Amino acid sequence: MSNVTIYDVAGAAKVSLATVSRVLNNPEKVKEETRLRVLKIIKELGYRPNVIARGLASRKTTTVGVVISDVTRASVAAMLGGISDIAQNYNYSIKLFAIREDMDVTDTLQDIVAEQVDGVLYLNDELSEKHVDEIKRVFHTNGIPFVFANVVSDDNEVPMVSIDYEKAGYEITRLLLDDNRKDVYLLSTARRYSVNDKKEAGYSRAMAEAGLEPMIFRTSGDTNINRQHFSTFFSDKKIDAAIGVRDSIAVSFMNIARDNGKDVPADLVVAGFQNTKYALLSRPNLTSIDVPVYDIGAVSMRLLTKLMNQHDVDNIRIILPHYIVKRQSTT
Amino acid sequence: MSNVTIYDVAGAAKVSLATVSRVLNNPEKVKEETRLRVLKIIKELGYRPNVIARGLASRKTTTVGVVISDVTRASVAAMLGGISDIAQNYNYSIKLFAIREDMDVTDTLQDIVAEQVDGVLYLNDELSEKHVDEIKRVFHTNGIPFVFANVVSDDNEVPMVSIDYEKAGYEITRLLLDDNRKDVYLLSTARRYSVNDKKEAGYSRAMAEAGLEPMIFRTSGDTNINRQHFSTFFSDKKIDAAIGVRDSIAVSFMNIARDNGKDVPADLVVAGFQNTKYALLSRPNLTSIDVPVYDIGAVSMRLLTKLMNQHDVDNIRIILPHYIVKRQSTT
DNA sequence: CTGAAAGCGCTTACAG
DNA sequence: CTGAAAGCGCTTACAG
Secondary structure, rough: OOOOHHHHHHHHOOHHHHHHHHHHHHHHHHHHHHHHHHHHHHHHHHHOOOOOHHHHHHHOOOOOEEEOOOOOOHHHHHHHHHHHHHHHHHOOEEEEEEEOOOHHHHHHHHHHHOOOOOOEEEEEOOOOOOHHHHHHHHHHHHOEEEEOOOOOOOOOOOOOEEEEEEHHHHHHEEEEEEEOOOOOOEEEEEOOOOHHHHHHHHHHHHHHHOOOOOOEEEEEHHHHHHHHHHHOOOHHHOOOOOEEEOHHHHHHHHHHHHHOOOOOOOOOEEEOOOOOOHHHEEEOOOOEEEOOOOHHHHHHHHHHHHHHHOOOOOOOEEEOEEEEEEOOOOO | OOOHHHHHHHHHHHHOOHHHHHHHOOOHHHHHHHHHHHHHHHHHOOOOHHHHHHHHHOOOOOOOEEEOOOOHHHHHHHHHHHHHHHHOOOOOOEEEEEOOOOOHHHHHHHHHHHOOOEEEOOOOOOOOOOHHHHHHHHHHHHOEEEEEOOOOOOOOOOOOEEEOOOHHHHHHHHHHHOOOOEEEEEEEOOOOOOOHHHHHHHHHHHHOOOOOOOOEEEEEEHHHHHHHHHHHHHHHHHOEEEEEOOHHHHHHHHHHHOOOOOOOOOOOOOEEEOOOOHHHHHHOOEEEEOOOHHHHHHHHHHHOOOOOOOOOOOOEEEEOEHHHEEEOOOO
């Protein structure tokens, strides 16, 4: 246990611990001469302030909580990358809170509060408006700012960073309709995610405008299970276009279509969302909506730092641009 | 700020704060009657102990640090999943430390120490034996146990959870050699990872045994850059088999081979490592070494809890089993 | 510009 | 079985 404390530094520098503390936190309040002396001792002794003690005394932990459901989703991992990079710039640490379905929301939120984080980034998109209200309530009463990252809520009081998923859903559908496709399916997830609801809305709007009936097919996100679900398509259904709410769903569907003798893109065009590695590793390469997930993470972390430092923020609802990357799976 | 403290509980229950503390930490030392009374008040008031204050007083934060380089790597994300699940069972929180190349190792380690974590899981595999020594030194002098997860070090004092990558590299190479392939390439990464060094060693051993010259080709991990690197293969080189140290590399290579008129698996067989989604979404499906990354995360977290609680651990070097999943990319 | 002192919200010997 | 008190390592008014 090599624990150099602030007392050791104060002793060696022949100042009080208050002065050592000031050198670290308000250096401008200390005479240059003493400041330099203290700094020298700090270096010599290899002193690092105990983050926990500081947290208790100052009531600031410089730690943000990041709430996620499933780390293994590529979008979540990418957001974490953006969050982590910006957090490092601002000297914030990251505490991870993984939420399982079987956990009580309020309970979990109270746990996060007890952890004394200075702010929260909420990436867990599996939530209803009721949950949103609960999140607002708990964090508000505890004075903890939070930001939704790639989670959409129509509540204008909720700080949020995302893309316009409704628009994206509309645009990708239009792309296929403009190619004279009529039987356009949307392959969505069985679980309701806030972002997928928006994609579905955009898709439905485009279909309605074209006088077509929306056809939403819900499947598990699991690649292995998809096969059985999807195989029914090619016997029973007329289909000439499909949009997967995730690239992995789209690629998986495309593979099965090809196994069933469909030519992509001649017989069937396919598009996805997220523009992940899957889109590039599939054959044919997948047309996809590029969602800047890294940026969503980075921007939401930056927004959170402003909120934590009480800066008056002009816009707490940030919509990042997206675009369609056209590849060989569409014409 | 709705901050219920231990004083509030003590007051309402008409006991001292010491008793409230005991109810939470050593319930058996409190008479049932008072225990129940205190528990009732705790619930009524919605009291949650301030984790930071507890950390300072007890010198235990019930937090583990997880050191990673790149969260977006599928294996890292999967390990995090395993770590997080087990951490939740044992009531540990997770603090994430992302390491960038430009950061000084010793400095970062000191930062982690200052964060007062009770233990560290080290997933960052980009390290030399010199770094390993430094890690040992810093954590030892501070009494912080640590475990390498999916990072290999030959130092027997270092707690580690991994698979036998050398053996896996050997086996997958043998699989291809036994299929009468002669020109077997290993597609590795430009950056040296400890695990990839082992794969290379196993590959080389199998090649040497067969009287063949090892042919290791180093490429960037970046899917986009691979194309240029790989395209030279089909004009200059004799090749009838390739092993990618990651599935994504193998799939990317396979796609380019097919674009160059190669039939997989007739002309060329391809295999990968990790058995990720890529292996299933590629056409043909990729033969791959299944690495139980989730389990590596879970087991390393469990090992760490034992180390943190000074349990005498029989084996600090755990090798998990792997196996080859044969699919259409090999015969 | 600097120091003495109180306090952050807990835990933990020590008495009784 | 329970309480009074010291202490964990800092920060921050308050004086001077």
